[in-house]
Amino acid sequence: MRPLSGDLLGSFDLVAPPVEAHQPFSLEKRTEQLFSREHLQVVFSNPTLLLRFTAFLSTHHPDSVPLLIHYLDALKALRAIRYSNAVAEALTPIRGHEFTTSPIAATINPALENRAAQAFDALVDHDLPAYITHMYIQIVSLSISQRITDVTRPDNPIIFASEGPKDEHIRYHIGAQVDVSGLVKDCTDLESFQQLVINTTERQSQEANDTDAGQKKDEFQELSEMLNMGELETVRRFGGKMHRESYEEEEDISRNGAPHRPRLLLKETTGDLGLLSTVGSRASGKLSGIFQHVTQILATVSAVAFLAWFHHLSGRLDPMQRPRTGGFEDTMMGTPMSIHHPTLLRHEHLNTDQELAPERSMTTGLLAGSPGPASNYSRVVVIPSMQEDDIRWIRKQLPEMDFSITIANNPAAPKHAPKNKGHEVMIYLTYLIDNYDRLPDIVLFMHSHRWTHHNNHLLGFDASQMIRALNNAHVVREGYVNMRCHWSPGCPEWLRTDTGQDTLGKQEESVLERCWQELFPFDPLPSFLAQPCCAQFALSKARVLSLPRSRYIFYRDWILKTPLSDYISGRIWEYSWQYLFTKDSVRCPAEHVCYCDGFGVCFGGDLAYKQYWELFQKKTRYVEQLGNSTQNRPANLATGLQVVNGTDSSSASATTSHLLLRTHIANLEAELKARLQDAWHRGSNPRLRAQECGRPWGEGDGF
Secondary structure, eight states: OOTTTTOOOOTOOOSSOOTTTTTOHHHHHHHHHHHHHHHHHHHHHHHHHHHHHHHHHHEEEHGGHHHHHHHHHHHHHHHHHHHHHHHHTTTTTTTTTTGGGGGOOOOOHHHHHHHHHHHHHHHHIHHHHHHHHHOOOOOOOHHHHHHHHHHTTTTOOOOOOOOOOTOOOOOOOOOOOOOOOOHHHTTOOOOOHHHHHHHHHHHHHHHEEEOOOOOEEEEOHHHTTTTHHHHHHHHHHHHGGOOOOOOOOOOOOSSSSSSOOOSSSOTTTSSSOOOSSOOOHHHTOOOOGGGSSEEEEOOOGHHHHHHHHHHHHTTTTTTGOOOOOOOOEEEEETTEEETTTTOOOEEEOOOOOOOOOTTOOOOOOTTTTTOOOOGGGGGEEEEEETOOOOOHHHHHTTTTSSSEEESSSTTTSSOOOSSSSSHHHHHHHHHHHHHTSSSSSSEEOOOOOBOOOSGGGGGBBBBHHHHHOHHHHHHHSSSSSEEEEOOOOOOOOEEEESSSSSSTTTGGGHHHHHHHHHSSSTOOSSSSSOOOOOOOOOEHHHHHHSSSSHHHHHHHHHHHHHHHHHHHHHHHHHHTTHHHOOOOOOOOOOOOHHHHHHHOOHHHHHHHHHHHHHHHHHHHHHHHHHHHHHHOOOOOGTTOOOOSSSSSSSHHHHHHHHHHHHHHHHHHHHHHHHHHHHHHHHTTTTHHHHHHHOOOOOOOOOO
């Protein structure tokens, strides 16, 4: 059959030939991009991406942190050399001065350049593949938890059956056959990889059109981007001093003469930064998420990306993470593992049992030096409020603070919650979702009441004092800080996860196990959830960004869809925040450490702190005795006067006891006031703070 006249040749072809200018997609080339130097360069060029990468290293690859700092310092030195060359190159000859006409050779340091290049190559070869693996485990795990293991979905493909006899258990292993080639092709949820592909496409287009790539950064801009907070403070205070007509020297209250510090903020060691990693993963070298126990990845024709993946990982991961070949004694979905499945990751079960030693330090310090003073940090206070709440105290007491106030029960308010459910949880998560890309250094979550019983006693139960006294540097070190220091209620063992029934009025315990499986489906169920009440805490920007925005959306959707009441769903989260941001199911820092490093009230140690409260309890008993004696004594002794006729000996004795109690109370109040003032004074010394909290401190480190 021939085409009709006028039809083009090839019009009857089922598949049109590809356009010659079009480059067909190649999974192999895309995978090479994924593990390339250019990919890591994109990570280093974006502060947010670099923060995630450095936080990953500090948690999972701490041995690589010195190498990272070494590379960045070498790079800073090279950029300083380039800037000096640019300044020297700009020197023009001066008429009448012959010596200014001779050219100046550019300064080069091949040894330094080679060292920086080798350090970067080591990061590309060893740490970039591990970081990508970590990210894909998170992405796949979250996708499975949302799309497959969500039992509320009507199209849920998993059929649950009873356990049957006690010695038999039905197990459904997820993660046996996971192909991420589609993720690699679409650059799914990997922002740095998306940017690399965009940059490559634009560069190829510019080369084809012979156009300039755009304005480049000058040498000084490149150098200034690498300056740390101490160096920037020096520039702020002394920069341009030679060009000022007058200069008023300011007291350096921030650095106190601190020496040069590396530029990185790496502290995320109190909890795992991974999406679904377990507490023990860092020490054991084990994988997490859907690969927590047994994982098989099929390297088929449709999954070429994994061939390259294991090519990069082989020999570079910890021994327990390396690919292995051959059979496996266990079964997966009823099919024995055999040599026909050549690529297998396996590791042992994780031990999630944790013992919190009494002296456990919750403030281990930064891996790259202490943070600067509180004034160097930006922060916002997020407050959920009801329409009827009186929140005028916020602007009156804290006019200098930035606040985000959301009305929970008024949909017509300018800033309102999607639904008034889950207590403060809905508003906390909504803020993180809406502001994920423009977070300040510190996000502080507080209730709308100024005075309440669950605020800190030594700060007058006053929320404004707590907000004002909070040490931002402490938040940056810890990542997550509970604003309440007192253990009761909440510590050391509060919610049991294995009761299945309401105990001691804790209604949420009856549904806690089921909620845990929905919220953290790949994490083992702990025995307890515990932290000081009552859902007021501070987060560092780094800790918020350690989880993807999609995770916060997932949890907010859970609040919106769960059949649990507003009260129960909120109570579940009250003792889950610490796990989400630290992976600690029980997080009960010593009270004196919380007060000292968190708010600057330092008694000198746990013993002195306990002695203060012993005196306080003693005063409380005297006050109770005084109240009882006042109720029982005769009416004519209301003013504390002696009986005139001297015949009522019992009344005279009661009066003496009454006056003695008042004296004891007054003496104890004076003693408590003096000790508290001394504690505030001691807390103003950063060295004493660090000493009491058990963290290292060097001269000039600040708080």
